Amino acid sequence: MATTTTSPTGPAPLAREVRAAVSALRAGAPGVGAGGWSGEDREAVVAELDAAIRDLTVYRGQVLLAHREHGRWGSVQDRDFADYRSRSTGAGRGAAVGDLRLAEGLEAMPAVAEAVERGEVTLEHARALTRLREKSSPEVQGALADGGLDTLLERATRRGLTAPELGKEAKAWAARVDADAAQAEFDAVRRRRSLTLRSHAGGVAGEFFLDPVAGDELRIALEAVAGRPAADDDRTREQRMADALSAMASRTLQVGSDLGGAQVRPHLAVIVREETWVGILARRRRFASCPDGSRPPWPDVPPGQLEDGTVVPLGELERLMCDSELTRMVMDAAGVPLDVGRTQRTYSKELRRAITTRDRHCMWPGCRRRASWSEVHHITWFSRGGSTSLAEGITLCSYHHHRVHEYDVVITTLPDGVDFHHRDGRHIGTSARGDPGPLLPGTSAAEPPGAPQHADVNAGPPGGRPADVRTTSPPPAVKGGGAVASIRGAPPPRPHSPAVAQPLWDADLPR
Template structure:
């Protein structure tokens, strides 16, 4: 396989250097069709490889919390794209042979495969294997004319074509299957931008969509006839208001051993003089005006570090990392420090580099922030943890994974 893929890669590289300007229009169109078919066939190969790696547990053996996280690092994908790749590989593996053959032959694309597989599963449940086989042929033919969105709509009435005697009963089953898919596909993704802002995206199921609209709509109305905000800006501000309201209730569960809170780090004297900027525990910098506004809110916890009496080393007197010591650890590590992990601080435990039971102290110099998965992994594997010369944690992989045992660091959390 490696040899064949190398030859294919070389052929594609040759195509990149081809003078497309010299081709007549009908050849350009034919080349586009051929490139699209090749893309789908390569997708089939890629999905088969992902499915095999997932089945072997390669990701967890190499220290990743899941195959999706491992793919994100290996292929430099967004974590959402990596998860979809793993899910689609499983879907294709369980799909009928005809669906896999259609993708391998370049007749359908990966999104159409997702639709066809789900529709055929519904038909099989409602009308049996014979009707499901007929549905594959019909749906593949339709896929030559319609994209995945239209194919999904047409698929809701597929039984009218392949098993009309059970179509009405199956319409109800299809609705229930759609509800299950909505439940499975629900997600919200928070993607951190370079300047510390977040891009919010996701898919809500019907119930959550109704709850969000009921909660957010009263807060999105213009503040007056001269409100300069766009509808999108008003929705943004309404979501922020919802979060403030939730924090003020005091009913949110604890995270990382502390009550839900926003931690702002600054110096006291510049803050008093209205000159000091601040930093959230996520690494985002705030203007002096914003810091002072947050400090005035009794439900927001201002964290002023470095002042007299702030003890960051409690030695052997205390085993747990709490209060100022934990906040200092969060400010240093920003989240799980294991290489490749993007889990935020509130999902993490404080790990003693030299174990407490072995005489290790509860201090910033003997601590590293780890999510639950990597905390367990470090305790049960041959990975070694230490602080580098700059005071930030680094991880030495076991020899079987890297014979040179070159230290690795987490590059997903911003350093400030």
């Protein structure tokens, strides 16, 4: 193929002139000094640079295709032209292949190349249409040549579609042209679906691949459960999404609607040795006898374990026990079960439903997560005379359930709601029962209806990190016969004392 140029000096000197012009621009108007330009100047310069990069990319693509077809390139170490470009530019094979595909698409679709040169669409629009043409069936490629491409370009310019929006529009158009091909492509993607979990860095890491529909379902579900962060929520978005995934799994285990055949409902099994159980109870009693002192150390007992041997530390074990079933199992020295006791549910399905129906949402002040997506928190400690009843259970989402345990929160039941305090008297807030307004699985509001000013739970216990306490009122007195519910608080009065209401103790342990 003969090469025609408009200059007797040849193409290479002209290309060098382009670089010289760029050098002159950088010397005469340094980019580091752009902060001193006017806004209009910056916008004008950026627009001109964008146009220059666009034009040069189109021109470079034309030269690259010609060089690949007729030029002498590479060496024996290059498998193909992409390898040669990868080595000569240092950008990697992926970038080289992408540049070549764009050049090929512009060559095969002159209308797109002309629209790019006129500035009607961008290079990213051209890449989206190139991907469509490259992966489409013969029927779709024929429809593109018979006017479909002009239709897509017209939609992009008339409606001002972004490149991702044009990509979606183009795929929808192609699916109408060849529905069978679209379904086959979706099925091929779905067959690649996978999820892997592995132990990593003391936790669990994983990877997954889903088809677009399942992926969007997962994203929407996680965002719905995560909701908007409450005023006291200091988690990152990534942490909230991780907690949302955990909440979804937890709800499946709690509700038990997805049964695997005629077996027990799905559950998380945690194995706890007898001395661990006794040690946690003893620590609770020690703390109850001296609520204003320092926290007792955790007992020197084995931690809990999942069935695969994964360690469950004592603090998390204590929280998990708050709403669980207990199965007594006696083993011999070799670890063989000799006797299995009867499983006792802390809350029956009916009682759980009654609590979630009453509370409607997580009872932490300001949280609006649905009760059905929350955990039932035991206010009463069984070893202190508590019983499994509607009055002694409240719903807390997983995040605030952790906070209650972490900060030794004092919970006071009221005739129309629940009050929360730090154990040193600082007020956290009040959550009222009743119509909470619209609820979504993970939606939070800044304040619950009728909730008073409240303190940030992140203030922490005395001696911890600096506090941002808005209200420092002491715990309210018993109102209207409401029972005082304290977590790790003072020893309870005698159950039959007529002068003081019976405190409700949270041992967070199964019965």
